Amino acid sequence: MIPPPDDSESRPASRFRWVRAASDRVPTKWFAGIGTAAFLVATAAFGGLSTAAGPQVTALGPGGQHRNDQFAITVERAVLIDEFPDAGVYVEDGERVLALLIRVENVWNQPLAAYPDSSLTQSLEIEGLAGASPDSVARYDDATLSPSLQPGVPAQVLLAWAVEAGAFADEQELRITLNDMTLHTGSFVANGQWWTDPVPAATTAVELEDIGAGG
Amino acid sequence: MTGGWGRRNALWLALAAVLAPLTVGVVAANEWSEWDLGHSTKPITVAAGESTSYSGARVGPARAEFTTDPAAPAGSRVVSVTVLVEPGNDPISCATPLLRETGGAQRQWDEASFELERDFDANRTTFCSAEESLRYSLTLDYLVPEDAAGPFAIELQAGDALPRFLRLIVEP
Amino acid sequence: MKRWVGWTLGGALVAAAWAVAAVTPGEHAYEDPFPVAVEVGETGIGRNVAVTVLDMRRAETVRAGSWSAEGNWVVVDLEAEAVESEFGTLLTRATLDIDGRTFSASERPESLLRAALSVGIPRTGSVAFELAEDVDAGRGILRFGLDTDPRLDSVIVLDIDLDALAVESAVDMLPTEWSRR
Numbered sequence: 001m002i003p004p005p006d007d008s009e010s011r012p013a014s015r016f017r018w019v020r021a022a023s024d025r026v027p028t029k030w031f032a033g034i035g036t037a038a039f040l041v042a043t044a045a046f047g048g049l050s051t052a053a054g055p056q057v058t059a060l061g062p063g064g065q066h067r068n069d070q071f072a073i074t075v076e077r078a079v080l081i082d083e084f085p086d087a088g089v090y091v092e093d094g095e096r097v098l099a100l101l102i103r104v105e106n107v108w109n110q111p112l113a114a115y116p117d118s119s120l121t122q123s124l125e126i127e128g129l130a131g132a133s134p135d136s137v138a139r140y141d142d143a144t145l146s147p148s149l150q151p152g153v154p155a156q157v158l159l160a161w162a163v164e165a166g167a168f169a170d171e172q173e174l175r176i177t178l179n180d181m182t183l184h185t186g187s188f189v190a191n192g193q194w195w196t197d198p199v200p201a202a203t204t205a206v207e208l209e210d211i212g213a214g215g
Numbered sequence: 216m217t218g219g220w221g222r223r224n225a226l227w228l229a230l231a232a233v234l235a236p237l238t239v240g241v242v243a244a245n246e247w248s249e250w251d252l253g254h255s256t257k258p259i260t261v262a263a264g265e266s267t268s269y270s271g272a273r274v275g276p277a278r279a280e281f282t283t284d285p286a287a288p289a290g291s292r293v294v295s296v297t298v299l300v301e302p303g304n305d306p307i308s309c310a311t312p313l314l315r316e317t318g319g320a321q322r323q324w325d326e327a328s329f330e331l332e333r334d335f336d337a338n339r340t341t342f343c344s345a346e347e348s349l350r351y352s353l354t355l356d357y358l359v360p361e362d363a364a365g366p367f368a369i370e371l372q373a374g375d376a377l378p379r380f381l382r383l384i385v386e387p
Numbered sequence: 388m389k390r391w392v393g394w395t396l397g398g399a400l401v402a403a404a405w406a407v408a409a410v411t412p413g414e415h416a417y418e419d420p421f422p423v424a425v426e427v428g429e430t431g432i433g434r435n436v437a438v439t440v441l442d443m444r445r446a447e448t449v450r451a452g453s454w455s456a457e458g459n460w461v462v463v464d465l466e467a468e469a470v471e472s473e474f475g476t477l478l479t480r481a482t483l484d485i486d487g488r489t490f491s492a493s494e495r496p497e498s499l500l501r502a503a504l505s506v507g508i509p510r511t512g513s514v515a516f517e518l519a520e521d522v523d524a525g526r527g528i529l530r531f532g533l534d535t536d537p538r539l540d541s542v543i544v545l546d547i548d549l550d551a552l553a554v555e556s557a558v559d560m561l562p563t564e565w566s567r568r
Contacts, residue, residue: 054389055458062464109488109489110399110488110489110491111490111491139455139495142454142456144494144495145395147494147495147529148491148494148495149422150486150490150491150516150517150518151488151490151519152518152519152520152522153458153517153519153520191415191418191536191538192536259389266396274406288565288567289567290508291507291565301398320470321471322470322471322472322507323471323472323473323506324473324505325473325474325503327505330505342508358505358508359506359507359508360506360507360508361554362507363507369448
């Protein structure tokens with residue numbers, strides 16, 4: 001004979017009967033269908049299966065301005081010079097200085113520091129330098145090293161590299177890639193905002209002038 | 216129902232109640248002791264006019280007096296301090312000591328030879344150089360406001376004796 | 388339970404939830420700096436910095452020793468001292484928030500920016516802000532502090548009204564020196 005159900009077991013069963021009744025109302029059979037539909041809608045919204053468009057790279061004419069969320073940069077001149085201590089760069093034997101003069105305006109709403117390997121120098125890549133960051137960054141008017149660019153205040157800035165004497169020649173065309181950076185806001189373990197992730201957005205070219213010992 | 220489970224596992228619950236805080240304590244002490252080694256956290260207070268041995272050398276006594284100096288601005292005066300250092304078998308090297316009030320807000324001042332425009336003098340040392348093996352004196356000048364009357368403590372730290380550091384009391 | 392009781396209770400809970408959300412401080416409120424608001428001539432005393440702004444001037448040309456520059460400049464003359472400790476204490480932060488943008492004091496001239504502060508002995512000097520050409524009028528906020536990261540430390544705060552300042556053609560910055568009493 002089947003023993004009657006245990007008293008201790010039926011008491012918890014009656015306590016949780018409402019849970020079972022509520023969960024019976026959830027249409028579990030429909031979950032698979034709802035999930036598939038949501039996945040398909042999301043995929044369509046993100047462009048479906050077509051290839052994502054690559055970054056658009058504009059070719060700027062000489063002296064053209066490239067504007068993004070952070071800077072408005074115009075490459076003005078590039079010179080080769082024997083030495084340039086005023087720009088904060090020091091050469092060893094067999095080296096010369098490659099200096100790039102740019103006009104830059106900070107179009108963001110906070111000051112940006114321009115120092116070697118900052119977001120300004122990561123926005124400019126000269127072909128032939130293998131992505132090396134400049135040895136010094138200075139203002140052209142008063143030779144302030146590693147200047148802070150105030151928002152809305154344009155300035156002429158010199159980026160200088162110490163390069164091997166024979167690496168560049170007079171009248172050589174320097175191809176420069178201008179990158180766009182993205183503003184990143186620290187959320188959990190980091191605090192503050194910074195610009196990161198350079199993506200090529202424009203190219204320009206400037207003719208290198210060899211001015212010998214300067215003048 | 217719960218009472219039965221609690222009684223059955225009473226031994227393990229009691230053990231957990233003891234071991235959990237103990238684990239936290241041991242891990243914390245371990246981590247903090249490493250930080251502690253690099254920072255000056257254990258002062259050795261030396262009374263005025265006395266000396267003590269620190270980092271293998273005999274340091275003290277320290278004497279201080281208020282002086283006036285033309286380079287000092289109005290409303291301030293200079294505390295001129297001399298500290299005797301006698302290196303032992305191993306050289307002692309320490310950074311320039313700081314001046315701190317012993318009472319009140321316990322304000323702290325940096326050595327002010329630069330602000331007071333002192334000329335460079337090879338015989339005037341403001342820090343313990345490891346190259347010195349004979350007895351020498353540290354000559355220190357601090358620029359303090361007039362309301363700082365002392366007594367003060369000269370805080371001297373030697374890198375290899377951290378976290379212990381010296382507090383030499385002076386009463387100018 | 389009567390139907391209206393359920394609806395009223397539900398409405399009250401929704402209202403309470405809205406009130407709690409409205410009163411809750413922002414995400415980063417726990418690490419906000421402690422502002423000390425002052426006017427020109429008043430001394431603002433923070434944890435380890437005390438600043439008294441003496442004057443504010445606008446100019447088209449600013450001079451400091453042999454350096455000079457043209458632009459839309461605001462020069463602030465101030466006295467600054469440390470309060471409790473000198474070690475590593477520099478006036479690193481000097482910012483002007485105006486027109487939705489933040490400007491930091493210019494490092495081009497020799498100024499009180501990043502000057503070492505002494506405890507109890509004030510130093511007088513100037514800081515200069517190079518503003519964008521289109522910032523001509525309006526109210527702004529000046530902030531002074533010891534660190535560019537202002538979290539959880541004191542910041543001396545001051546209002547500035549550009550309309551109330553006449554634009555001079557040339558202004559000399561005060562040399563950095565001990566304050567005269």
